[in-house]
Amino acid sequence: MTEATENKTSLRARLPAPFRRIDPAVLIAFGCILLLLFLGSLYSSNFLSLEYLLQQLKVASFLGVIAAGMxxxxxxxxxxxSVPWVMTMGAMMACAVAGFGTGGMILAIPFGIFCGMVFGLLNGFGVAYMRIxxxxxxxxxxxxxQGLMVLYTGGFSPQDSAPEAMRWLATGFIIPGVPNAILVWAAISAAMVFLLTRTTFGRSVYGIGNSERAAYLSGIDTRRIVMIAFAVSGALSAFGGVLLAGYASKAAQAMGDAYLxxxxxAVVLGGTSILGGRGSYLGTVAGVILITLLQSILSVMQMPEAGRQIVYGIVIIVMLLLYGRGPASP
Amino acid sequence: MSEWRYWLNEQRGTLMGLAIFLLMFSVYIANHPAGLTVNVVETAANKGVLLAFIAMAQALVVITAGIDLSVGMIFVLTNCIASWIVVGTPMQTALGVAGVLLAGAACGAINGLLVIYGRLQPIVVTIATGAIYFGVALLLRPFPGGSVNEDLADALTGRLFGTIPTSLVALLVVVLLVWLPFRGSEIGRAAYAAGSSETAAFMSGVPIRRARFAAYTLAGLLAGIGGLFLTFFTYTGEAAFASGSGYTLWxxxAVVLGGVSLYGGRGSAVGAIFGAFAARTTGDMLFVFDVDPLWQPLLQGMVLLVAVSIGAIGLLRVRSRLDWFQ
Incomplete structure (x- = not known):
């Protein structure tokens, strides 16, 4: 056990400085992405074309925004x-507000995100202050x-279509060739990296994840931090829903079910511990791309839904067995 | 006298679950146009037992401080298997039933092996195995269909002596044959110990691994029984994703309503059964109050939110603020 650890550290010490700090899980995840692309390219050379890769990044950006909050x-x-319906709610509310003239058009996206944040705050209050x-x-x-949205739509698909701004955000181009959704994801990613590594808030999040008691005793207002984190997660879920509605040009019932x-x-495959306190944002990006690519390649290979689910499950388990294992004995 | 208090303390969650259920059910019955008739009880029982089996399965795993997010998918998978093999002569049907139960237990055992010997986190593992089980279910039943031995199905979903719903009797039999022996056994006590404090249990030489493995396997078996009953109710097999994930979440x-602590080591599968029936009664409540069915999900959500918030009252008794953080 100790020998293996020493071996690992010495191996890492030999790497060039920028790589030394990278989590091995992140490296494995990126390695798997390259492996998937390689396997895909054996099947069809289209997998290495720039259009295909950009298209995948665009699809990945919806999951990426949600995974950042998660x-x-x-x-x-x-x-x-609460991701599935907070996401759907963000999308539906944004589309609904857009129906109220010019003012509605401007407020559509902020209002969708605001609804998500309210639910995030509710989650955070329950977890942090009521300790549920x-x-x-x-x-x-x-x-x-879900109940609110069913009541609002009457159980049918809502008739409002996504406003121009939402469509532009998801499918338009500021930089020719690069869909805006990718830029949005990149901006949120940059903000997340800054938040997690350079701010008191980010460091407190890691601290609370390791030991909330210790964080509390160090003078951190842990309950406030937890509540804010949930609010951010709710807002990002709703924003993911807004983007997805812009992409599909309308909101739909149960549109969020496939994202939870x-x-x-994606977060766990990127090396973040489900127990909290450990993980890097780069890993989450890798996990999101990995999952999107896997789904895309399986569907291009025309594998039926059943096979896709099975392969998807097996890949997650195999990757976890590679690096997600806990300590040997309690 | 003091022993009696220990017992009461241990059963507090279960009694709470029973109280919630009785309260809801009496409101339901009091407002039901037909009142407390055999038909009403039978319908309520048949609706509730499916979730009750799944909730029992979940409770077993939650007691060991784990979680099984694949129970709903095992439920769907065994439903699909049952729609293929629980047919034909009594002998074939019996073999089919055994096969379905075995398949359920095998799914649970796979979860257990991955969690305990693979040393992986139960949340993520069961998400992944859930996807696999659903994939297999979809392979078996790409389209809804199949059939089941209708004599057996009718016998198990009708009434005994014209008054007692057979599904309730079946639930009782499962509690007597699976839960009570498990709880009383060394393995079962070890499951509680492992959930309560894994380190302390390990230091005391309690067979933690065997206990947790048994809990996951039995959970698979119970989900399989649930799947079997679903087939008896519907006569078909269907690989419905929404149904699987819905049952997992509910x-x-149900487990929380039934007083089982998500931190492990507290509660019982019997409490989970009451929790399941309480959750189901909430859904039915709207019929008797003649509320627009569109309100149903919202009211269910509100009831759930209020019910889980009740647990927060315990915070008022906390003496040291450090106790907020487990």
Missing amino acids: MLVILLGQIDL PSMIVTLATNVVA LPSIA | SIA
């Missing part, structure tokens, strides 16, 4: 199960959000 |  919550050692396990609070708020488990999987 | 809610 990561913040997982770093605290909590989990956010996050799994059950976020589960309940998810059902409440992949967002958790 | 099983967690």
Whole structure:
């Protein structure tokens, strides 16, 4: 056991300085991305074309925005199960407000995100101040959000279509050839890296994830930090929904269902510990790209849904067995 | 006298679950146009037992401080398997039932092996195995269909002696044959110990690994029984993703309503059953109050939110603020 650790450290010490600090999990995840691209290119050379890669990054950006919020919550050692309907709510509310003339058009995106933040605050209040396990609070708020949206839409797909601004944000181009969604994801990523590594808030998140008691005793207002983290997660989920609605040009019932488990999987595959306190944002980016590529390659290979689910599950387990294992004995 | 108090303390969660259920059910019955008739009880029982089995499965794992997010998918998978093999002569049907239960237990055992011997976190592992189980279910039933031995199905979903819903009797039998022996056994006590404090249990030489493995396997078995009953109710097999994930989420809610601590080591599968019935009654409540069905999810969510907030009252008794942080 110790020998292996020493071996690892000496190996790392020999690497050039910029690589030394990178988590091995992140390296494995990026290695797997290259492997997937290589396997894909054996099947068809289209997989290495620039258009395909940009298209994948665009699809990945929706998951990426959501996973950024999820990561913040997982770093605290909590989990956010309210993603599906907070996301749908963000999309539906943004589309609905856009129906009210010019003022609505301007307020559409901020209002969608605001709704997500309100639910995030509710989650955060339950977890931080009422000390209810996050799994059950976020589960309940998810059902409440679903209830509100079912009531609002009457159970049908809403008729409002996404306003121009939302479509532009998801599918337009500021830089020719690079969809705006990728730029949005890049901006949020840059903000996340800054937040996690350069601010008191970010360092407190890691501290709370390791030991909330110790963080509290060090004078951190842990409850406030936890509540803010959940609010950010809710806002980012809703923003992901807004982007997705812009991409699909309207909001739909259950549009968020397919994003909960992949967002958790992306964060964990990127080397973030589900117990909190450990993980780098770069890993989450790798996890998001990995999952998007995997889904895309399987669908291009025309594998039926059943096979896709099975391969998807097996890949997650194999990757976790590679680097996500806990200590040997309790 | 003091022993009685220990017992009460241990059963507090379960009694709480029972109280929530009784309260909801009596409000439901009091406002039901038909009142407390055999038909009403039978319908309520048949709706509730499915979630009750899944909630029991979840409770077993949660007691060991784990979580199983694949129970709903095992439920769907065993439903699909049952729609293939629980048919034909009584002998074939019996073999089919055994096969379905075995498949459920095998799914649970795979979860257990990965969590305990693979040393992986249960949340993530069961998300992944859930995807695999759903994929297999979809392979078996790309389209809804299949059939089941209808004699057996009708026998198990009807009434015994014209008054008692058979599904409730089946639930009781499962509690007597699976839960009570488990709870009383060395393995079962070890499961509680492992959930309560893994380190202390390890130091005391408690067989933690075997206990947790048994909990995951039995959870798979119980989810399999649930899948079998789903087939008896619907006569078909269907690989429905929404149904699987819905049952998983509601099983967690039921477990919490039934007084099982998500931190492990507290509560019982019987409490989870009451939690499941309480959760189901919430859904039915709107019928009797003649509320627009569109309000149903919202009211269910509100009830859930209020119910879990009740647990926060315990905070008022905390003497040291450090106790806020587990």
